Amino acid sequence: MIDIATLKSRLLDLAIYLSVLALISSISLIFYEVLHQSLEALRELGFRLMVEEWNPSLGKYGLAPSLVASFTITSLALLLSVPTSLLVSLYLVFYSSSRVRATVRIAVELLAGIPSVIYGAWGLFVLVPWINDYFGPLVGSSLGKLSPLFRHCESYTGNVFSASTVLAIMVFPILVFTQLEFLSSVPSDYIEAALSVGATKWQVIKTVALPTATPGILAGIILGFGRAIGETMAVSMVSGPTNPPTYPYSLFSSATTITTLDTHEHR
Structure with missing residues (x-):
């Protein structure tokens, strides 16, 4: 006769299998x-x-044009956010005190909870005018002479760089949380063994922590890529979409992503 504990265990296994089957x-x-x-x-x-x-x-x-715009904006957003988030994560795990770590985690969690439309509004009314008035002309007058990629073209509804910057801020919490999780899960035995043979903290990070946590860091980048390329509202507000879509030829040119195009056609 099957006892109650065995029956509950089998029912739980069945529920798990059915859930996995439904998901697949x-x-x-x-x-x-x-x-x-x-x-x-x-x-x-x-x-x-x-x-x-x-x-x-x-x-x-x-x-x-929309495919090129989507991948360009997303790639630039990751280029801005991945190094920054990795540096923040390394600092929190290996250098900061517990009080600083808790404070920064709360700030990052607040960033994750801000709605997309708020990011879009901030980008449209703060970031885009700043780019048009200061950053764009500065880059255009210097690097713009070397490459058309940095040529400044004024757009009051946004551009590639403003959309990438907003997306970089939006995916920053995802990257930080995943990097913190995997960097913190590096076995302490590995770290203590490296320190015992005279390795500095930076050498421990470079030769032990980063190689061990690389699969998790890459998983976080993939999650950030999915979050960025699927974003609609914020990107639509700060990318300067045009109809019909055109190829983005500069960091400061208008762009219409796939998600923005879909939204405009179904509104």
């Missing part, structure tokens, strides 16, 4: 539906998706 089934159905709809669009439009302009009224659905 849901993800598979979503993937199938997206793939099915995408293949239909590819069969009908083909390579025109990459070469035509965006003009749905004429049956033209060129996505190339």
